[in-house]
Amino acid sequence: MTKIVEHEEDEVFDIELEESILKKNEDFAKKNSELFKTNNIKTIDIMGSIGSGKTSLIEAMVKRLKEKHQIAVLNGDLTTTIDSDRVAKHGVDVIQINTGKECHLDANLISKALEDMELDQLDLIIIENVGNLICPGEFRLGAEQRLVVISVTEGPYMVLKHPFIFMEANVVVINKLDLAEAMNVEFEKLKADVMSINPKAEVIGTSCRNDKGIIYVIGALNLN
């Protein structure tokens, strides 16, 4: 019997995909969200610009909430543990997530961190995202609520220049109001800017330095 070895023609064909490049992240986010729900844990993703006061806000919130809630804080940072150490001083669990070179936390990193946590012991998880007003907005982590912190020291255009992250937030905090006058920036104007981009957002002014406005943030997040 003769065996015929045929030369196979190269075959070119199209694959229709329609697959979002964020799909993998969305899948992990959904998984995280379900995990939070089954364990009855409230979760807040805190985003915002570099140095706007994300860690200061978390410290101020934790101080007020730690008696009433079992809290863990997940801290996303490029490389350092400075922020984690600051929050850990208040006697709550802190998990540091090094993002290395990445400009944002993603749902997979959160999911890995959750593996080592005793979720049944917790009822509130606060996540500090990497300081950046661009990328974190696109990567949902599965948190129930999203909060954006900016400060008056970043000048009057900050909101209008980065509209999309404000569309993602249900609470927006405008921090460092103690410096508003010196900076010649008006809280009411920034608030109006946020509202004209996202009319559903709740906008609150704070001064973490003077411990002002924190209870309203807690109220807006329904953590009372």
Added chain:
Amino acid sequence: MTLAAYMHELSMVSNIIDIAIHEAKKRNATSVIEVNLVVGKYSMLGLEQLCYCYDLLIKDTLLKTSKLNIKHEDGKIHCDKCKYKGPIPLKEEPEYHIIFPTLVCPKCGNPAEIISGRDCYIKSLKVKT
């Protein structure tokens, strides 16, 4: 271009390449010839950075001779209240003259939702077996 923005494209492009390789292998393809990408006008991805990162990352992969085609997609919102569906409305700030997008429905004034224009997806691939 800030480092953060650049890193963003790098991780997005590495996602694109992972998806393409996964699909190609599923079909025993020996190479990927074309990647057809749709990029929302309001995604945070820069075209130049995308292409730059793409060329950088396809080396030594099934995509090494592939071409990246990019199509833009307009932004759209949908209003649940009055069922308006259309382009993302733009507003001009009177004091600084900055033009910005808004979720306020242009027909009824209620908050609307973005339904397209923020995402980036692979529409199709051309592969060779």
